[in-house]
Amino acid sequence: xxxxxxxxxxxxxxxxxxxxxxxxxxxxxxxxxxxxxxxxxxxxxxxxxxxxxxxxxxxxxxxxxxxxxxxxxxx
Amino acid sequence: xxxxxxxxxxxxxxxxxxxxxxxxxxxxxxxxxxxxxxxxxxxxxxxxxxxxxxxxxxxxxxxxxxxxxxxxxxxxxxxxxxxxxxxxxxxxxxxxxxxxxxxxxxxxxxxxxxxxxxxxxxxxxxxxxxxxxxxxxxxxxxxxxxxxxxxxxxxxxxxxxxxxxxxxxxxxxxxxxxxxxxxxxxxxxxxxxxxxxxxxxxxxxxxxxxxxxxxxxxxxxxxxxxxxxxxxxxxxxxxxxxxxxxxxxxxxxxxxxxxxxxxxxxxxxxxxxxxxxxxxxxxxxxxxxxxxxxxxxxxxxxxxxxxxxxxxxxxxxxxxxxxxxxxxxxxxxxxxxxxxxxxxxxxxxxxxxxxxxxxxxxxxxxxxxxxxxxxxxxxxxxxxxxxxxxxxxxxxxxxxxxxxxxxxxxxxxxxxx
Numbered sequence: 001x002x003x004x005x006x007x008x009x010x011x012x013x014x015x016x017x018x019x020x021x022x023x024x025x026x027x028x029x030x031x032x033x034x035x036x037x038x039x040x041x042x043x044x045x046x047x048x049x050x051x052x053x054x055x056x057x058x059x060x061x062x063x064x065x066x067x068x069x070x071x072x073x074x075x
Numbered sequence: 076x077x078x079x080x081x082x083x084x085x086x087x088x089x090x091x092x093x094x095x096x097x098x099x100x101x102x103x104x105x106x107x108x109x110x111x112x113x114x115x116x117x118x119x120x121x122x123x124x125x126x127x128x129x130x131x132x133x134x135x136x137x138x139x140x141x142x143x144x145x146x147x148x149x150x151x152x153x154x155x156x157x158x159x160x161x162x163x164x165x166x167x168x169x170x171x172x173x174x175x176x177x178x179x180x181x182x183x184x185x186x187x188x189x190x191x192x193x194x195x196x197x198x199x200x201x202x203x204x205x206x207x208x209x210x211x212x213x214x215x216x217x218x219x220x221x222x223x224x225x226x227x228x229x230x231x232x233x234x235x236x237x238x239x240x241x242x243x244x245x246x247x248x249x250x251x252x253x254x255x256x257x258x259x260x261x262x263x264x265x266x267x268x269x270x271x272x273x274x275x276x277x278x279x280x281x282x283x284x285x286x287x288x289x290x291x292x293x294x295x296x297x298x299x300x301x302x303x304x305x306x307x308x309x310x311x312x313x314x315x316x317x318x319x320x321x322x323x324x325x326x327x328x329x330x331x332x333x334x335x336x337x338x339x340x341x342x343x344x345x346x347x348x349x350x351x352x353x354x355x356x357x358x359x360x361x362x363x364x365x366x367x368x369x370x371x372x373x374x375x376x377x378x379x380x381x382x383x384x385x386x387x388x389x390x391x392x393x394x395x396x397x398x399x400x401x402x403x404x405x406x407x408x409x410x411x412x413x414x415x416x417x418x419x420x421x422x423x424x425x426x427x428x429x430x431x432x433x434x435x436x437x438x439x440x441x442x443x444x445x446x447x448x449x450x451x452x453x454x455x456x457x458x459x460x461x462x463x464x465x466x467x468x469x470x471x472x473x474x475x476x477x478x479x480x481x482x483x484x485x486x487x488x489x490x491x492x
């Protein structure tokens with residue numbers, strides 16, 4: 001599942017990521033695309049909270065892709 | 076765009092897209108020229124300009140957003156930035172006490188230190204804080220937050236600032252009514268002059284309250300189940316001096332700073348500003364823009380009753396003519412500093428809100444913030460951060476009202492997703 005939140009500011013990128021993690025319940029990978037740097041500090045702790053690993057790739061200046069992958073142990 | 080760099084690749088960021096870095100250097104050069112142009116008028120202005128630049132740089136680097144500090148406690152149980160604010164308040168309190176003691180050695184005799192942000196305490200403090208709290212959450216940033224976001228290229232924040240200027244203008248037109256019904260009778264409560272506390276007692280009381288608030292936030296985070304993220308030690312082969320220096324530059328100019336570091340630096344800068352002239356505040360300049368705009372279209376606001384007897388940046392809006400002033404140096408300096416920081420970090424980008432709804436949200440939030448800041452004679456910086464450090468009771472009451480307003484605002488934005 002892909003969430004493109006470019007142009008959105010806090011708290012919407014994080015709200016949408018959390019909403020997706022709650023809905024998918026660790027069933028699928030979630031890809032968040034953002035150009036809002038604060039997301040790099042706010043989304044990872046929420047990912048851990050909902051049983052996801054978070055891998056960040058810088059894909060532009062400024063643009064990042066956050067891959068939220070369900071932890072196996074969380075299920 | 077479209078350049079792909081693996082996360083954390085040392086040096087890769089330094090090589091690509093140099094235009095932002097070049098533009099950043101141009102901003103720094105222009106800032107030096109402005110500093111030189113300022114010095115003949117008032118020798119204090121270049122210093123204030125530099126402190127304003129540094130504050131903007133720090134706000135951008137540590138992503139020091141007061142709106143999220145309040146909002147995220149409700150939304151996600153996260154107290155990251157609020158903890159940074161408390162550290163900043165503690166640092167500023169210690170320095171402010173020294174500056175105030177030089178001005179007023181014996182606080183029990185009734186004199187208040189000039190320039191300190193000791194503001195009226197009453198219904199206007201609470202109402203101003205509520206309006207401001209709702210507004211900042213709705214707009215996605217308080218005044219200082221919207222100023223540094225504007226510099227980063229967020230078009231929604233430009234709209235929020237425009238809204239705040241209109242709100243402050245509306246306050247200038249209605250100030251005298253508020254003065255006659257409430258403000259004139261509200262006391263200015265200064266801790267060192269209360270209950271024989273003196274400076275020592277007032278500082279200890281303020282620090283104890285800040286520590287108690289910090290503990291309360293840690294409890295709140297634990298209760299909400301927010302995980303503590305352990306710092307990952309980057310074991311990089313920092314072989315040469317050059318590589319080590321490059322890694323250090325990366326940490327300062329590219330990676331975000333911790334909010335605790337940001338808060339402490341901002342607390343220190345606030346002390347420097349006060350020791351040169353007066354504590355940090357950012358709404359005064361916006362108020363000045365509103366008043367001169369209204370004057371230019373023949374709708375000049377009436378002379379504000381009682382405002383000159385009150386400290387705080389918003390109270391200074393009407394007294395300076397010309398472009399360069401204290402408020403210009405600090406507020407426009409903040410924008411320039413944040414712009415330079417964003418450019419050096421390759422984080423500048425024009426970002427347009429994706430839906431029309433966000434523009435209305437920013438405008439409405441800005442209006443509420445502007446009117447609230449006018450009523451409370453300051454924003455999260457002037458009436459909260461600088462006011463608590465001035466050992467004023469108003470700062471704590473305004474902060475409590477901000478919590479109330481932010482709760483309302485959070486309920487509101489959850490409905491407009």
